[in-house]
Amino acid sequence: MIDLICICCPEGCRLQVDPDHDYAVTGNRCPRGETYGREEVISPVRIVTSTVRLTSETVPRLPVKTDRPVPKSVMFQVMDEINRVVLNPPVRLGQPVISDVAGTGADVVATRTVTA
Amino acid sequence: MTETDLVIIGAGPAGMAAALAARARGVGRILVLERNGFYGGILNQCIHNGFGLHYFGEELTGPEYAERFSTELASAAVDVHLDTMVLSVSPDRQVEYIGPKTGYQVVSAKAVILATGCRERTRGQISIPGTRPAGVLTAGAAQRYVNLDGYQIGRRIIVLGSGDIGLIMARRLTLEGAEVVAVVELMPYSSGLTRNIRQCLDDFDIPLLLSHTITEIRGKHRVEQVTVAAVDADRKPLPGSETRFDVDTVLLSVGLIPENELAKGAGIELDPVTGGPIVSDRMETSVPGIFACGNAVQVHDLVDYVSAEGRRAGDHAADLLLNEPAAKEDLISLTATGDITYVVPQQIRQSSLSAGIDIFLRVKRPLPGGGVITVCADGTPILRFRRKHLNPGEMERLTLPHQVMSQQTAASFSISVEAP
Numbered sequence: 001m002i003d004l005i006c007i008c009c010p011e012g013c014r015l016q017v018d019p020d021h022d023y024a025v026t027g028n029r030c031p032r033g034e035t036y037g038r039e040e041v042i043s044p045v046r047i048v049t050s051t052v053r054l055t056s057e058t059v060p061r062l063p064v065k066t067d068r069p070v071p072k073s074v075m076f077q078v079m080d081e082i083n084r085v086v087l088n089p090p091v092r093l094g095q096p097v098i099s100d101v102a103g104t105g106a107d108v109v110a111t112r113t114v115t116a
Numbered sequence: 117m118t119e120t121d122l123v124i125i126g127a128g129p130a131g132m133a134a135a136l137a138a139r140a141r142g143v144g145r146i147l148v149l150e151r152n153g154f155y156g157g158i159l160n161q162c163i164h165n166g167f168g169l170h171y172f173g174e175e176l177t178g179p180e181y182a183e184r185f186s187t188e189l190a191s192a193a194v195d196v197h198l199d200t201m202v203l204s205v206s207p208d209r210q211v212e213y214i215g216p217k218t219g220y221q222v223v224s225a226k227a228v229i230l231a232t233g234c235r236e237r238t239r240g241q242i243s244i245p246g247t248r249p250a251g252v253l254t255a256g257a258a259q260r261y262v263n264l265d266g267y268q269i270g271r272r273i274i275v276l277g278s279g280d281i282g283l284i285m286a287r288r289l290t291l292e293g294a295e296v297v298a299v300v301e302l303m304p305y306s307s308g309l310t311r312n313i314r315q316c317l318d319d320f321d322i323p324l325l326l327s328h329t330i331t332e333i334r335g336k337h338r339v340e341q342v343t344v345a346a347v348d349a350d351r352k353p354l355p356g357s358e359t360r361f362d363v364d365t366v367l368l369s370v371g372l373i374p375e376n377e378l379a380k381g382a383g384i385e386l387d388p389v390t391g392g393p394i395v396s397d398r399m400e401t402s403v404p405g406i407f408a409c410g411n412a413v414q415v416h417d418l419v420d421y422v423s424a425e426g427r428r429a430g431d432h433a434a435d436l437l438l439n440e441p442a443a444k445e446d447l448i449s450l451t452a453t454g455d456i457t458y459v460v461p462q463q464i465r466q467s468s469l470s471a472g473i474d475i476f477l478r479v480k481r482p483l484p485g486g487g488v489i490t491v492c493a494d495g496t497p498i499l500r501f502r503r504k505h506l507n508p509g510e511m512e513r514l515t516l517p518h519q520v521m522s523q524q525t526a527a528s529f530s531i532s533v534e535a536p
Contacts, residue, residue: 004314005310005311005313005314006311007311007314007315008169008175009166009169009175009311012309012310012311012510014504014505046315046319047165047175048291049163049164049165049177050163050291050292051163051263051266053266058153060264060265060266061263061264061265061266063163063177063178063179063263065163065165065177072319075291076291079291079292093180093183111163111176111177111179111180112160112179112180112182112183113183
């Protein structure tokens with residue numbers, strides 16, 4: 001039995017994952033915990049958040065995130081690609097900034113709107 | 117002097133929710149005063165995700181959460197002055213402020229909501245010996261420099277205090293290429309959320325040194341070295357346990373305190389434990405017509421609850437403005453005892469008993485086996501809540517159900533916790 005703390009939300013449920021019984025998850029208070037518990041043991045993933053450079057007078061950095069969790073093992077490759085991006089405003093919330101980042105299938109998207 | 121119905125101080129999550137709630141209830145003239153040049157307060161620099169699961173049912177980053185509210189607020193019939201500093205609030209609700217467009221103004225309000233958030237404890241408040249070089253920052257200031265301004269703040273970093281901002285910044289700086297050598301925590305447990313220990317420290321193999329502290333910071337111009345020592349049960353450094361770390365930056369994540377200068381100036385009674393105003397269940401302070409919400413009242417873990425508290429303050433301010441002012445009501449005190457650090461609200465109105473009451477509390481020490489929280493009316497237990505885990509770093513929220521509360525005629529309530 002593997003003990004985990006669910007990181008899906010700040011509740012932090014204490015999960016137990018049973019690798020001998022098809023990675024059955026207990027201790028979760030919502031369905032996300034079940035998915036997380038299973039994935040965390042088989043192949044852990046994370047949402048990566050960071051910022052990219054923006055050529056704006058007033059807003060020097062644009063916050064971004066991967067639009068879905070990416071394998072934990074490629075987080076630094078994702079950061080390398082994010083650090084190469086320079087954008088011009090306007091940018092709208094949700095706008096793709098990098099598609100298929102680090103070959104993960106995830107896009108990096110803007111998490112705020114910057115008009116100028 | 118101009119007049120208005122409602123002045124809200126602060127356009128962070130609490131103030132924005134309060135303004136929208138009051139507007140939705142039909143309050144006519146609402147003025148929001150914000151010190152920064154943007155809406156959303158601290159959410160703008162909290163670029164990590166995990167916000168909004170309770171309030172919106174989805175997981176958002178701080179800026180995304182803020183934009184949900186700011187978009188709505190920008191299109192609502194609410195006046196917002198940015199870059200505007202409130203200088204004082206008087207007990208009769210005259211608000212003195214200054215801004216680049218308005219100049220110096222005094223506005224007389226029928227109701228005021230304090231949504232001023234909190235600030236960080238600094239090195240001066242925890243007295244670390246040593247020299248005074250550059251490179252000692254509070255974690256929130258570092259977060260601002262990195263996430264809003266795009267600065268690199270250091271290359272080899274040690275974090276003192278395991279509050280959530282310190283944990284989040286340990287991860288953030290690691291991802292940006294810095295080396296975080298350790299997070300040092302004086303207490304035998306972390307004050308941060310468990311999930312943050314997991315995803316911010318464990319994911320990156322950053323050591324968490326519990327029952328340790330920094331005993332010296334050295335460096336002439338810039339931080340060069342810190343000494344870390346283990347502490348005994350009385351939190352005194354143990355001689356001979358010292359380790360030196362060569363670092364160029366020290367981040368302090370050693371607690372947050374409600375911004376309460378304006379509240380003090382208005383003569384509002386403060387809770388010595390929370391550092392914020394004593395409030396009733398309708399978020400009204402000891403000064404009639406002045407409400408408070410969000411981190412100005414108690415430092416929250418979750419912005420979702422800040423928004424909910426802001427909305428409650430906005431709703432009740434609207435009640436005061438739109439309905440016949442209720443006759444002066446008796447307030448029943450709600451007191452934390454034993455291993456409960458504090459409880460908010462500290463007072464309950466007689467008339468609220470029939471509606472059920474949401475309360476928030478923290479425990480003084482971790483109860484890893486969980487505990488039973490007991491509510492007493494004049495010393496007699498009336499409600500018990502079982503919790504599987506209790507931790508000072510995680511705020512507990514309880515709903516006192518109306519079925520039980522409406523039966524109560526007590527002069528005071530108290531709350532305590534015991535291991536099961």
